[in-house]
Amino acid sequence: MQRIINVSFLTPGFEVVNEGHIVVEDGRISDAADGFIAGEPYRDFLAVPGMINSHTHLGDAFAKGADFSGLSVNEAVGPKGLKWKLYENSTRRQRISAMRKTAGYMLSSGTTTFADFREFGNEGIAELRAALRGIAIKPVVLGRNCELSKCGGLGLNVDSLGQIQNNMKKIIAIHAGENTGEIEIALKYDPDVLIHFTKATEQEIETAARRGLSVVACPRSNMKLGAGKPPLRQMLDAGINAALGTDNAMINTPDMWCEMKFVFENFDVSPEEILRMATINGAKAFGLNAGAIEKGRFADIVFTDKPNSDAVYWLAEKCGAGNVKGVMVGGKLIIGDYGKSAPVIHGNRYI
Numbered sequence: 001m002q003r004i005i006n007v008s009f010l011t012p013g014f015e016v017v018n019e020g021h022i023v024v025e026d027g028r029i030s031d032a033a034d035g036f037i038a039g040e041p042y043r044d045f046l047a048v049p050g051m052i053n054s055h056t057h058l059g060d061a062f063a064k065g066a067d068f069s070g071l072s073v074n075e076a077v078g079p080k081g082l083k084w085k086l087y088e089n090s091t092r093r094q095r096i097s098a099m100r101k102t103a104g105y106m107l108s109s110g111t112t113t114f115a116d117f118r119e120f121g122n123e124g125i126a127e128l129r130a131a132l133r134g135i136a137i138k139p140v141v142l143g144r145n146c147e148l149s150k151c152g153g154l155g156l157n158v159d160s161l162g163q164i165q166n167n168m169k170k171i172i173a174i175h176a177g178e179n180t181g182e183i184e185i186a187l188k189y190d191p192d193v194l195i196h197f198t199k200a201t202e203q204e205i206e207t208a209a210r211r212g213l214s215v216v217a218c219p220r221s222n223m224k225l226g227a228g229k230p231p232l233r234q235m236l237d238a239g240i241n242a243a244l245g246t247d248n249a250m251i252n253t254p255d256m257w258c259e260m261k262f263v264f265e266n267f268d269v270s271p272e273e274i275l276r277m278a279t280i281n282g283a284k285a286f287g288l289n290a291g292a293i294e295k296g297r298f299a300d301i302v303f304t305d306k307p308n309s310d311a312v313y314w315l316a317e318k319c320g321a322g323n324v325k326g327v328m329v330g331g332k333l334i335i336g337d338y339g340k341s342a343p344v345i346h347g348n349r350y351i
């Protein structure tokens with residue numbers, strides 16, 4: 001099936017094509033070019049790539065009301081941290097319900113894919129899959145202590161790296177760098193993706209760049225847990241593929257607009273770099289054919305209000321969930337509608 005969407009859109013080079021059109025066939029973008037033609041009228045909106053939240057623990061959503069203020073990383077999420085005590089008092093039903101609501105929020109705020117560290121083995125993965133049933137958001141499930149056939153790869157801590165098998169054909173992602181010395185350990189296991197990287201040395205930045213690793217920064221989580229700041233400027237200058245994640249759902253809202261705004265306000269990086277970290281760099285990190293409005297990629301598209309001025313700056317610094325008016329996944333408009341007045345969210349059906 002073909003659909004032609006008349007809309008202004010962001011190109012892979014981060015320029016805005018005003019009054020252009022996007023052609024979608026079989027869930028993928030087959031053309032994106034200048035000029036309105038006969039098709040669906042989204043003229044009042046800006047089409048941008050669906051965001052990729054490159055690091056979450058959606059399973060933690062049941063405890064999003066818990067107070068983690070003042071706790072260190074180890075006190076919060078370490079082996080004897082508060083997180084695990086909260087899990088002991090939770091039920092499967094509570095966890096699934098909270099994951100479902102939170103996934104709905106992510107999708108309705110413009111995140112079309114998320115890469116999730118899923119704890120608790122096969123059962124943990126089954127809970128996540130149950131929570132996501134019927135919700136179009138795309139998960140990259142990174143399990144641990146689980147069958148590899150059930151997940152897209154492993155999401156590990158430095159104390160659980162024994163699970164890595166030789167010649168694994170799946171993604172290996174490791175939490176490394178909230179504590180000194182972790183990156184050195186993680187690098188020995190030939191990972192694809194490192195999460196956090198706040199305590200990276202100059203040499204580790206160089207090594208990660210040389211090996212073509214991706215690094216997911218979670219700056220709001222790091223700030224809340226006193227884990228320092230990821231060296232984003234140095235990482236980008238070295239050529240590391242840097243992406244962004246919101247980390248534990250019990251500590252942070254999984255809202256990529258908030259994460260981007262925080263980076264804009266606290267780091268020496270440009271709006272374009274921030275937007276790349278939230279979209280195409282995440283796609284690259286996890287081998288996804290998404291993250292840009294470009295021929296051949298999946299039509300995972302978010303329709304926002306159309307800003308009057310610099311769109312890239314507006315998206316990185318000012319846009320929020322309330323500005324998202326429609327969300328398309330694989331060419332299907334999941335949230336919003338069109339017609340005389342074009343996409344409008346009809347209330348959030350998952351929350």
Ligand SMILES: [Zn+2]
Nearest residue numbers: 117175247248
């Ligand atoms: Zn994490």
